[in-house]
Amino acid sequence: MHDTIKVLLIDDDEEDYLITRDIFSEFPAKKYSLQWVSSYAQGKEQISKQAHDVYLVDYRLGAESGLELIEKAVQNGITAPLILLTGQGDIEIDEKAMRIGAADYLVKGKFNPHQLERSIRYAIKDAQNIAEIKNLNAELENRVEERTRELAEAIQELAQSKSELLKALEKEKELNEMKSRFVTMASHEFRTPLSTILSSASLIDRYKTEEDDSKRQKHITRIKGSVQNLIEILDSFLSLSKLEEGKVPYAPAEFDLKDFSEKLLEEVSSITKEGQKLIYEHQGNEKAIFEDRQIMHTILINLVSNSIKYSPEGKNIYLRTYIDGEKNAFEVQDEGIGIPLTEQKHLFERFFRAKNAINIQGTGLGLNIVKxxxxxxxxxxxxxxxxxxxxxFTISLPKHSD
Structure with a gap:
């Protein structure tokens, strides 16, 4: 992007333009240029040229609507962000603006120069991130198409290997579908915690007195929770990648199962909901097992975290371990929302989310990785x-010895 950020204001009121121009003059960084058009038709024409970095669109444009202008611009493939301006706060307008693709929603007279400048910067950065995801998606599409062409040519040259090559094509199709689902899911799952972090970080700036400490702590907690969500998503992707490539190291060693389990529950205690209790029980005189400690950690942390996530406040989550002569057994029990009977057969499938869990954040990878x-x-x-x-959930593993 060029050094000067070009902003177009689409507003039928010249006084609003003059006010906006004065606000721009107070921006801390003198790298913005503001231009103005006063009608829906002029705004539509300027947007079609895509000559600006961001557009500020008034809700009322004479007899026409700024929302309609934004919606049509998004449908026509505009990549620069559009910010809706309105004379009064209205949650319905706010929600509709977000649905049709507006980058932000600001109420005239309610924002200062810093807030407007920050909104413009965040909107541009968000648009750049979305464009990057689309570019990555296009690159993946090209790579899949290229690979498919190569395999098709190989089929013609090696007719005797038809069966083997058809299996390879099926695998390619599966990877293509996995790629599409990954891009869609990643775009959503990363966007949600990142938006939370950005909004909470900006709001923390407003709370500067001791009386505001509780509000600051609330947003700090939200940021920590969102960071934890991002870590869990990345861990799932990394685990799945290693499993797909067959590169999971196996390094068994003897360790104290009771101590290991207690520390694991202590680790996840920070994400429990209000009133939830983590209860550990161990049966058997033996405490030591010979197994890969990291793999066991991944398995149990997924199951216990799920129990916390899908259980309401005030419920108990149990982790039980058993050691006998032939096997090591583990049980994770919760008092949560449960899994619909008709969907249980799909539970360990990659990306599967039960219908009653769709509104709860998750990737649909955890149980597939555990299995x-x-x-x-x-x-x-x-x-x-x-x-x-x-x-x-009950897991039974054969006992190993060193």
Missing amino acids: RYVDMLGGNISFTSNINSGTT
């Missing part, structure tokens, strides 16, 4: 679940 790790260890995982009563 694949359990299979890798030569074990078995099963579960029982009832709606609004909870779910219990």
